[in-house]
Amino acid sequence: MSAPPPNRRLPAAASEAAADASETERLAAEGPALPRLWRGFTRARVFFGVMLVLLQAVTIGLGQPAHPLSLALVGAYLLATLLATRIHPRALPLSKIGLTWLATIGVDLATFALVQTAQQGNINYTPLFALPVLMSAVLGTRLLGLGTTAGATLLLLAEAGSYWMRADGEPSARFVQAALTGTGLFVMALLAHEIALRLARQEALAQRSRIAAEMQARVNGLVIETLSEGVLVVDARGYVRAANPAVSGMLDQPLRAAQLPVHLGVNPAWQGLARLAQATFRQQLPQSIELPMAQSHGGVRELRVTTRLTGLDASAGQPRDAMCVMFLEDLRDLEARVRTEKLAAMGRMSAAVAQEIRNPLAAITQASSLLDEDLSDPAQRQLLALVLQNAQRLSRIVDDVLDVARARQQRALVPSDAVALDATVRALAEEWVGQTGRHGVLMALQAMQCDVRFESEHLRRILVNLLDNAARYAGARDGSIQVGTRALADGRASLQVWSDGAPLEAAVQAHLFEPFFSSEARSSGLGLFICRELCERHGATIGHQRRSLSPGGPEGNEFVISFATAPAPL
Numbered sequence: 001m002s003a004p005p006p007n008r009r010l011p012a013a014a015s016e017a018a019a020d021a022s023e024t025e026r027l028a029a030e031g032p033a034l035p036r037l038w039r040g041f042t043r044a045r046v047f048f049g050v051m052l053v054l055l056q057a058v059t060i061g062l063g064q065p066a067h068p069l070s071l072a073l074v075g076a077y078l079l080a081t082l083l084a085t086r087i088h089p090r091a092l093p094l095s096k097i098g099l100t101w102l103a104t105i106g107v108d109l110a111t112f113a114l115v116q117t118a119q120q121g122n123i124n125y126t127p128l129f130a131l132p133v134l135m136s137a138v139l140g141t142r143l144l145g146l147g148t149t150a151g152a153t154l155l156l157l158a159e160a161g162s163y164w165m166r167a168d169g170e171p172s173a174r175f176v177q178a179a180l181t182g183t184g185l186f187v188m189a190l191l192a193h194e195i196a197l198r199l200a201r202q203e204a205l206a207q208r209s210r211i212a213a214e215m216q217a218r219v220n221g222l223v224i225e226t227l228s229e230g231v232l233v234v235d236a237r238g239y240v241r242a243a244n245p246a247v248s249g250m251l252d253q254p255l256r257a258a259q260l261p262v263h264l265g266v267n268p269a270w271q272g273l274a275r276l277a278q279a280t281f282r283q284q285l286p287q288s289i290e291l292p293m294a295q296s297h298g299g300v301r302e303l304r305v306t307t308r309l310t311g312l313d314a315s316a317g318q319p320r321d322a323m324c325v326m327f328l329e330d331l332r333d334l335e336a337r338v339r340t341e342k343l344a345a346m347g348r349m350s351a352a353v354a355q356e357i358r359n360p361l362a363a364i365t366q367a368s369s370l371l372d373e374d375l376s377d378p379a380q381r382q383l384l385a386l387v388l389q390n391a392q393r394l395s396r397i398v399d400d401v402l403d404v405a406r407a408r409q410q411r412a413l414v415p416s417d418a419v420a421l422d423a424t425v426r427a428l429a430e431e432w433v434g435q436t437g438r439h440g441v442l443m444a445l446q447a448m449q450c451d452v453r454f455e456s457e458h459l460r461r462i463l464v465n466l467l468d469n470a471a472r473y474a475g476a477r478d479g480s481i482q483v484g485t486r487a488l489a490d491g492r493a494s495l496q497v498w499s500d501g502a503p504l505e506a507a508v509q510a511h512l513f514e515p516f517f518s519s520e521a522r523s524s525g526l527g528l529f530i531c532r533e534l535c536e537r538h539g540a541t542i543g544h545q546r547r548s549l550s551p552g553g554p555e556g557n558e559f560v561i562s563f564a565t566a567p568a569p570l
């Protein structure tokens with residue numbers, strides 16, 4: 001392919017250079033360094049004004065005659081510099097000759113030129129022109145800086161011309177001095193402007209880096225705050241410098257930022273953490289250990305603690321302001337993740353196995369029923385009843401496993417007939433009492449004949465599961481288990497199953513509705529999980545809370561089901 005013609009490439013390069021220049025000017029305008037430089041220049045102008053006044057006083061003190069015009073000029077200049085400290089430019093850099101330029105840089109040029117012209121001794125005020133040139137080059141655009149420098153050079157040349165007209169000697173030295181001074185001012189203006197632009201670019205880059213760092217810190221803080229793992233930051237003396245909310249539950253003590261630092265030695269249960277931190281600092285290697293952590297309520301909690309050391313000096317290999325970061329994991333959480341992985345691994349295999357088990361169980365149940373018709377011996381009938389009971393128990397376990405497999409596939413709401421909540425709950429609860437022989441169950445059904453869209457069989461399975469759990473932990477007195485319904489303000493209805501059992505541990509509450517999670521060895525851990533899945537399939541929600549049913553009454557565990565609003569009949 002042929003190269004593009006030069007007349008197309010040059011404009012592109014020019015536009016790119018213009019874009020870079022405009023970007024540089026924009027960075028210079030946005031940088032907060034310019035306002036600080038403006039304040040520095042205004043103070044320097046005041047200092048120059050004071051020095052000019054002192055210089056006039058010293059000149060008079062040395063016996064030279066006072067020059068009224070010079071005294072008036074330096075006095076007026078000092079007053080003007082003091083007044084200029086009250087000026088705050090609307091926008092920096094200065095882009096044109098306006099009121100701000102006239103009140104500061106213009107006053108400097110005029111004053112220094114008049115003082116240089118009016119002076120009668122051998123004092124040379126030419127170096128003073130560096131102040132307005134620097135001010136315009138740093139605080140203004142390149143064009144304004146060069147324009148101000150050109151103006152200062154012209155004033156110097158005009159002063160040389162005035163001296164030539166007044167003096168009888170050779171004026172060439174004055175013109176050469178003015179030309180050299182002007183050249184130096186131009187070079188100084190260009191260098192100062194480039195340095196100012198570089199400063200603006202560096203400050204803009206630092207500002208962007210600071211914003212990015214702050215954003216990253218906020219993101220990191222948010223991630224750490226929401227981590228299920230506990231995070232502790234411990235210094236070499238054993239003081240906790242930072243902690244995320246998850247640590248509070250694991251260490252059974254709230255650790256807030258206002259309370260830190262806290263020494264690990266204040267709690268005897270934390271001695272294992274203190275020793276692990278010391279070992280990390282001593283060996284300068286990551287550590288990992290499982291520690292028992294005593295709890296004020298409930299049993300001992302097993303934690304897996306992993307440490308990492310930060311702040312190492314790589315050259316010396318020694319800690320320098322090192323911090324030990326501890327990651328705490330509740331072993332129950334790890335077990336919950338393992339259970340979830342088990343659930344995913346079961347998949348179709350579990351459903352297929354359960355389906356295969358169901359057919360022999362149905363045959364056993366049917367054969368036992370037929371055999372029951374021919375048996376008359378009470379002992380044999382008792383053994384047959386035991387066979388039937390265990391076959392039905394196995395059948396329920398198979399149904400639970402199949403429901404787990406189906407629950408993930410049937411996420412859509414199941415269309416079902418409307419059922420009268422109070423009447424259905426009363427019948428199901430009485431049926432459960434009759435089957436289990438558990439008496440003393442109180443019912444407070446106040447749903448005011450509300451109808452809910454829910455399959456009766458699914459509602460029965462949920463209620464039986466909740467009542468079985470309640471009976472497992474509730475006391476033996478009347479009212480230790482209570483079933484209630486309510487009509488909510490938004491037109492929905494709710495079902496509550498309350499029992500006076502002991503409080504659940506925080507780790508147990510976090511995994512209540514997860515599959516295969518149970519605090520008992522004989523339980524499959526599928527009951528509450530299936531309750532939640534069935535509720536979600538009907539648009540309902542289920543939750544747990546710890547509360548008392550009456551003021552001053554005993555607290556208990558309550559499971560609440562909020563049903564979806566039933567559509568009005570056509």
